[in-house]
Amino acid sequence: MITITPVMLGQVIVSGLLAGALYAMVALGLGLIFGVMRVLNVAHGPLLMLGAYVTYWLFSTVGLNPYLSLLVSMPVVFLLGVALQHFLVRRVVDAPELSSLLLTFGISIALVNFAQLAFTSDLRSVEFITGSFLIGPFAFSKARVIACLFAAGITALAFLFLQRTRLGKAIRAVSQSREVAQVCGINVQRIHMLAFGMASALAAAGGTLVAVMVAIQPEMGAVYTFKSFLVIVLGGAGNYPGALLGGLLLGLVEQLASLFLTTQVNEAVAYVLLVIVLLLRPTGLLGGRST
Amino acid sequence: MTRESLTLALRYLTAALGAAAVLALAPPATAQAPLKIGASISLTGTYAKLGSYQKEGYELCAQEANDKGGVLGRKVEFVIYDDQSTPATGVRLYEKLITEDKVEAVMGPYSSPISEAVANVTEKYKKVMVAPLASTTSIFKKGRKYAFMVISPAEVYLEGLVDMAAKRGLKTIAIVNEDTLFTKTSAIGTAEMAKKRGLQVVFQEAYPKGNTDFSALLTKIKAVNPDVIAAATYFDDAVAITRQMKELNINPKMFAVTVGGDLPEFYDLLKQNAEYIYGATQWEHTLPYPGQKEFFAAYKSKFNREPVYHSAAGYAGCVIYLEAVKRAASLDADKVRETLLKMEIKTAFGEYKVDADGFQLAHKMVMLQWQDGKKVTVWPDELANGKPRYPMPPWNQR
Numbered sequence: 001m002i003t004i005t006p007v008m009l010g011q012v013i014v015s016g017l018l019a020g021a022l023y024a025m026v027a028l029g030l031g032l033i034f035g036v037m038r039v040l041n042v043a044h045g046p047l048l049m050l051g052a053y054v055t056y057w058l059f060s061t062v063g064l065n066p067y068l069s070l071l072v073s074m075p076v077v078f079l080l081g082v083a084l085q086h087f088l089v090r091r092v093v094d095a096p097e098l099s100s101l102l103l104t105f106g107i108s109i110a111l112v113n114f115a116q117l118a119f120t121s122d123l124r125s126v127e128f129i130t131g132s133f134l135i136g137p138f139a140f141s142k143a144r145v146i147a148c149l150f151a152a153g154i155t156a157l158a159f160l161f162l163q164r165t166r167l168g169k170a171i172r173a174v175s176q177s178r179e180v181a182q183v184c185g186i187n188v189q190r191i192h193m194l195a196f197g198m199a200s201a202l203a204a205a206g207g208t209l210v211a212v213m214v215a216i217q218p219e220m221g222a223v224y225t226f227k228s229f230l231v232i233v234l235g236g237a238g239n240y241p242g243a244l245l246g247g248l249l250l251g252l253v254e255q256l257a258s259l260f261l262t263t264q265v266n267e268a269v270a271y272v273l274l275v276i277v278l279l280l281r282p283t284g285l286l287g288g289r290s291t
Numbered sequence: 292m293t294r295e296s297l298t299l300a301l302r303y304l305t306a307a308l309g310a311a312a313v314l315a316l317a318p319p320a321t322a323q324a325p326l327k328i329g330a331s332i333s334l335t336g337t338y339a340k341l342g343s344y345q346k347e348g349y350e351l352c353a354q355e356a357n358d359k360g361g362v363l364g365r366k367v368e369f370v371i372y373d374d375q376s377t378p379a380t381g382v383r384l385y386e387k388l389i390t391e392d393k394v395e396a397v398m399g400p401y402s403s404p405i406s407e408a409v410a411n412v413t414e415k416y417k418k419v420m421v422a423p424l425a426s427t428t429s430i431f432k433k434g435r436k437y438a439f440m441v442i443s444p445a446e447v448y449l450e451g452l453v454d455m456a457a458k459r460g461l462k463t464i465a466i467v468n469e470d471t472l473f474t475k476t477s478a479i480g481t482a483e484m485a486k487k488r489g490l491q492v493v494f495q496e497a498y499p500k501g502n503t504d505f506s507a508l509l510t511k512i513k514a515v516n517p518d519v520i521a522a523a524t525y526f527d528d529a530v531a532i533t534r535q536m537k538e539l540n541i542n543p544k545m546f547a548v549t550v551g552g553d554l555p556e557f558y559d560l561l562k563q564n565a566e567y568i569y570g571a572t573q574w575e576h577t578l579p580y581p582g583q584k585e586f587f588a589a590y591k592s593k594f595n596r597e598p599v600y601h602s603a604a605g606y607a608g609c610v611i612y613l614e615a616v617k618r619a620a621s622l623d624a625d626k627v628r629e630t631l632l633k634m635e636i637k638t639a640f641g642e643y644k645v646d647a648d649g650f651q652l653a654h655k656m657v658m659l660q661w662q663d664g665k666k667v668t669v670w671p672d673e674l675a676n677g678k679p680r681y682p683m684p685p686w687n688q689r
Contacts, residue, residue, distance in 0.1 A: 015506035258507030
């Protein structure tokens with residue numbers, strides 16, 4: 001048996017928080033769509049995958065710095081999200097929940113197959129930055145620290161937008177009550193498109209940031225759909241700060257479970273935690289909106 | 292397309308298929324009818340790419356046999372169907388091949404799970420099946436009489452690593468694996484070999500498929516500071532583990548991965564970080580096996596790409612079967628079986644020799660090491676074309 005030293009514990013907490021910040025940003029997107037239109041977007045992970053491919057493509061063709069490619073991947077996938085909302089998702093917003101699940105599941109299959117056609121299923125990677133910053137006994141993975149900083153920055157901007165701007169307030173108004181928002185003169189269709197676009201852009205940012213850490217392939221998104229789902233339920237579905245808390249918590253729990261138990265069970269531990277949270281606080285840690 | 296025209300099209304299709312089936316079932320016109328060998332191969336689905344390499348191996352083998360006048364004076368002809376990468380479809384297709392198409396011989400499908408499933412069918416009808424792409428030991432250890440193995444089993448993938456480490460007097464090894472059948476079997480095999488050779492297994496842990504963050508796992512490994520790290524991996528995980536080992540500055544004297552380390556993409560992805568890492572493979576075209584150069588050239592000119600081990604194993608499996616038929620001078624299952632059990636042969640894929648269960652004993656896994664961007668075979672000695680670079684230097688001193 002391995003004795004766990006404080007240094008090991010510290011190292012693992014560092015890794016967990018770094019991962020958690022990224023989860024939080026990606027999950028915020030999923031939570032946004034759910035909050036605004038009660039649609040659970042199964043295609044969230046595949047949108048992240050597209051973001052990763054945009055970065056890979058720009059890096060391998062013109063050698064663009066992967067972090068600068070955020071400026072491309074986010075707007076491109078934002079527009080894709082707006083289009084998806086306008087042409088497809090709009091039709092199922094008020095339909096029974098199963099319809100939106102089926103539709104977004106269909107979209108996710110289409111996106112994965114598109115990526116297979118366009119980029120083949122060969123594994124790709126963006127070999128840009130490796131190694132770590134060594135501070136005392138702790139190693140801070142360079143790629144993960146940078147990803148964490150960007151994720152924190154982007155998440156903060158998204159929150160500022162939601163809290164301070166008129167459009168952001170409109171989004172929150174629609175997510176609180178669509179009818180009242182409509183009565184107050186808010187163009188709900190436009191808000192839906194904006195929310196879906198913004199959520200897609202958050203997923204794409206996640207894709208760009210993980211592109212430098214893991215192998216890129218068409219199926220890479222699925223795991224992020226699940227993790228984001230876990231995060232928003234943990235934090236409270238429709239509660240935006242809840243996604244932040246949920247993300248950090250998931251990152252920590254996964255790593256601590258790997259450290260104290262085994263890596264094999266880290267997902268199981270995360271889901272057990274979810275069950276416990278739902279039993280004690282059925283609306284999530286920070287309380288979600290009841291449907 | 293309207294529903295009517297769709298129905299019509301379907302009807303034509305059915306009619307055409309029916310006609311084709313009648314033609315296929317027509318009795319042989321002469322005594323010299325071709326020898327039909329049936330197989331299902333994954334041409335669509337998960338295994339599509341690898342399955343198609345195996346199929347190309349079969350085709351090249353048949354072509355070469357025919358160029359030399361065929362087998363038992365008959366032309367060799369493959370009847371291959373697509374099992375869509377699913378065992379159930381494979382089972383159905385082998386039933387069809389044997390009972391409807393009345394093929395006289397069969398060859399194995401792609402992958403262990405499908406071979407396992409269809410072996411029940413081939414046993415039932417007493418057909419010898421050389422299964423060239425099945426690496427799971429249990430398939431051949433269930434008392435089946437007619438199944439034969441060609442490639443090395445998962446357990447010995449890292450035999451070379453253990454052997455080299457033991458010879459250098461290294462003491463400790465940490466083993467990690469993805470929690471799926473092949474990698475788990477491989478990790479268990481590695482641990483057993485390590486214990487036999489006097490290495491102490493100081494850490495062993497599995498991680499789930501799709502895991503991308505190995506920080507905690509590697510932090511624990513760092514704490515035990517092993518001489519050797521063995522990772523039973525596929526590909527993404529092999530890459531991720533390597534990157535995070537660098538990040539956490541974990542410095543074993545030797546580090547090997549099972550699958551992934553042998554692919555050119557491994558170096559493309561990791562660049563100089565792949566240096567010093569060992570990978571395991573069933574076959575490389577640079578190995579000094581008889582007929583290797585001819586096989587490589589013929590394959591390249593026929594299919595316009597270099598063969599991978601799946602191509603070579605398929606090719607060799609077919610060569611081995613046909614050789615056994617020749618030596619037995621018969622297609623009779625029991626006679627061919629007797630011959631296959633006794634036969635020892637070296638093909639472009641390496642050695643073939645099985646035990647009484649048809650389990651492969653002679654074929655050697657080889658260990659490669661990435662050196663200056665090239666794969667160098669460093670184990671076993673008799674096949675090596677270079678010396679291992681040892682030890683792996685610490686990440687921060689490269």
